[in-house]
Amino acid sequence: MHFSQYCSTCCYIMRFVLFCVIFVAVNSVQTNDDSQLLSTIVLFRHGDRVPRKFAPLDPFGNSTFWPNKRGELTKLGVEQVRTLGRWLRNRYYDYLPKENSSRHIYIKSSSEMRCLTSAIALISGLFPTVVDPYRNETVSRHPFTLNTAPKNQDFIFEMAASCPKYVEAYDELLKTQDFRDIDASNSDFYEYLEEHLGVQIKSFTDVVEWYDTMREEDVKGFNLPDWTKRYYPTEMKKWYELCYKVPTYNRKLARFGTGALFEKISDLFDALINGSMNKSSSEMVLVLLSGHQTNIADVTNSLGMFRMAPYAGALIVELRKNKYSSKVFVNTFFKTDGSLEVLKIENCTVNCEIDNFFKIIKPFRISNAQIRGECGLPADWIFQPQKYQID
Numbered sequence: 001m002h003f004s005q006y007c008s009t010c011c012y013i014m015r016f017v018l019f020c021v022i023f024v025a026v027n028s029v030q031t032n033d034d035s036q037l038l039s040t041i042v043l044f045r046h047g048d049r050v051p052r053k054f055a056p057l058d059p060f061g062n063s064t065f066w067p068n069k070r071g072e073l074t075k076l077g078v079e080q081v082r083t084l085g086r087w088l089r090n091r092y093y094d095y096l097p098k099e100n101s102s103r104h105i106y107i108k109s110s111s112e113m114r115c116l117t118s119a120i121a122l123i124s125g126l127f128p129t130v131v132d133p134y135r136n137e138t139v140s141r142h143p144f145t146l147n148t149a150p151k152n153q154d155f156i157f158e159m160a161a162s163c164p165k166y167v168e169a170y171d172e173l174l175k176t177q178d179f180r181d182i183d184a185s186n187s188d189f190y191e192y193l194e195e196h197l198g199v200q201i202k203s204f205t206d207v208v209e210w211y212d213t214m215r216e217e218d219v220k221g222f223n224l225p226d227w228t229k230r231y232y233p234t235e236m237k238k239w240y241e242l243c244y245k246v247p248t249y250n251r252k253l254a255r256f257g258t259g260a261l262f263e264k265i266s267d268l269f270d271a272l273i274n275g276s277m278n279k280s281s282s283e284m285v286l287v288l289l290s291g292h293q294t295n296i297a298d299v300t301n302s303l304g305m306f307r308m309a310p311y312a313g314a315l316i317v318e319l320r321k322n323k324y325s326s327k328v329f330v331n332t333f334f335k336t337d338g339s340l341e342v343l344k345i346e347n348c349t350v351n352c353e354i355d356n357f358f359k360i361i362k363p364f365r366i367s368n369a370q371i372r373g374e375c376g377l378p379a380d381w382i383f384q385p386q387k388y389q390i391d
């Protein structure tokens with residue numbers, strides 16, 4: 001036997017073993033007979049959208065190139081999120097409530113139109129008989145309440161718009177020497193972009209929205225001008241990714257970025273473990289959170305497992321209880337179009353024991369009572385959430 005033949009047989013076996021390991025790992029999560037699913041939290045990003053902004057010199061800035069208004073979901077975007085909804089239905093069918101869904105399903109969305117539309121599209125995939133926003137079919141079976149809040153009141157999805165102290169801390173960080181050095185060494189790159197786009201670029205954080213727009217034009221098959229080749233995509237992408245780490249760059253910032261969400265997750269998990277929540281034994285409590293790339297980046301970076309979510313990508317957190325030992329643990333996954341990746345929270349194991357999980361997220365938590373003081377909100381500030389009925 002030639003060495004190469006031996007090697008390829010060996011590789012074949014290795015690949016098979018690897019395949020089995022991966023297959024078993026994924027499958028055991030999916031049909032985990034040893035555990036009962038108590039709750040699933042799905043924090044997902046909206047689907048494909050029209051760019052939010054066009055630079056003055058952008059040849060594709062004319063609205064005739066785009067199907068919808070700036071920033072809004074496209075037909076493809078609706079389909080991407082509905083596909084995620086169908087996938088969730090498939091994975092969790094046995095645990096979904098069959099009769100009155102509203103008791104065990106909580107849906108919250110950022111108030112951005114693309115997120116509200118995404119929430120409805122997800123529901124239409126998860127419960128195919130409900131409203132279908134794209135085809136305008138309004139078959140009513142399960143009514144849902146869609147919770148949202150105006151931006152300046154939204155501590156789950158919009159901390160940068162609702163929490164003045166967060167913005168202060170963020171601006172302070174960008175004034176530190178390390179970040180000033182980045183901008184100083186990028187000055188040629190910024191000037192080049194300024195000249196070709198007709199915009200001002202003062203910091204690497206200004207590169208993000210233009211990278212976003214170029215990428216959207218690129219994937220939609222528009223021919224980007226030749227000048228873009230110098231920095232797009234590689235160089236621009238580097239700063240794009242860094243930019244999504246900055247909002248949770250240190251503990252102080254991470255607490256602002258994720259504190260209200262971690263508080264809600266802790267309270268829910270507590271109530272479920274404690275048995276104080278009225279839930280039948282076979283059903284889980286499903287929490288659907290329709291947000292942005294930033295929200296997923298913030299939560300994953302805070303837990304030491306940073307991910308950049310593509311459109312309709314999702315962070316999934318499952319609360320499970322071992323049927324024999326009664327031990328409760330948390331699993332985390334990153335769902336993208338083609339795959340389900342098992343994530344490991346930093347300082348914990350894949351099946352993260354609940355006490356460890358609570359210990360890790362405790363320093364981030366911000367309660368409703370703390371938020372006014374910590375964010376530096378005015379004394380007469382009142383919280384005004386909104387609800388919409390989806391029939």
Ligand SMILES: *[C@@H]1O[C@H](CO)[C@@H](O)[C@H](O)[C@H]1NC(C)=O
Nearest residue numbers: 058059060061062063064065
């Ligand atoms: C956009 O394109 C349309 C059709 O080509 C043209 O009539 C219109 O003037 C353009 N608008 C701008 C702002 O360039």
Ligand SMILES: *[C@@H]1O[C@H](CO)[C@@H](O)[C@H](O)[C@H]1NC(C)=O
Nearest residue numbers: 099100101102103104143278
């Ligand atoms: C479903 O449950 C909600 C919340 O418990 C309740 O308000 C509603 O009346 C129930 N609907 C039906 C049809 O049972």
Ligand SMILES: *[C@@H]1O[C@H](CO)[C@@H](O)[C@H](O)[C@H]1NC(C)=O
Nearest residue numbers: 132133134135136137138139
């Ligand atoms: C949606 O369907 C309803 C009922 O069939 C109809 O009255 C309405 O005009 C439709 N809306 C659109 C935007 O097609």
Ligand SMILES: *[C@@H]1O[C@H](CO)[C@@H](O)[C@H](O)[C@H]1NC(C)=O
Nearest residue numbers: 267270271272274275276277
């Ligand atoms: C546990 O349940 C009791 C009532 O059933 C409630 O008063 C208590 O706050 C709950 N504890 C937690 C941590 O949720």
Ligand SMILES: *[C@@H]1O[C@H](CO)[C@@H](O)[C@H](O)[C@H]1NC(C)=O
Nearest residue numbers: 100103275276277278279280
């Ligand atoms: C729990 O659910 C049962 C039946 O679904 C209902 O009769 C009871 O009032 C509920 N209790 C609470 C505290 O919601």
Ligand SMILES: *[C@@H]1O[C@H](CO)[C@@H](O)[C@H](O)[C@H]1NC(C)=O
Nearest residue numbers: 302303304345346347360361
């Ligand atoms: C994990 O532990 C290290 C060392 O104590 C700490 O620096 C880091 O912040 C911890 N990570 C998380 C997610 O708590």
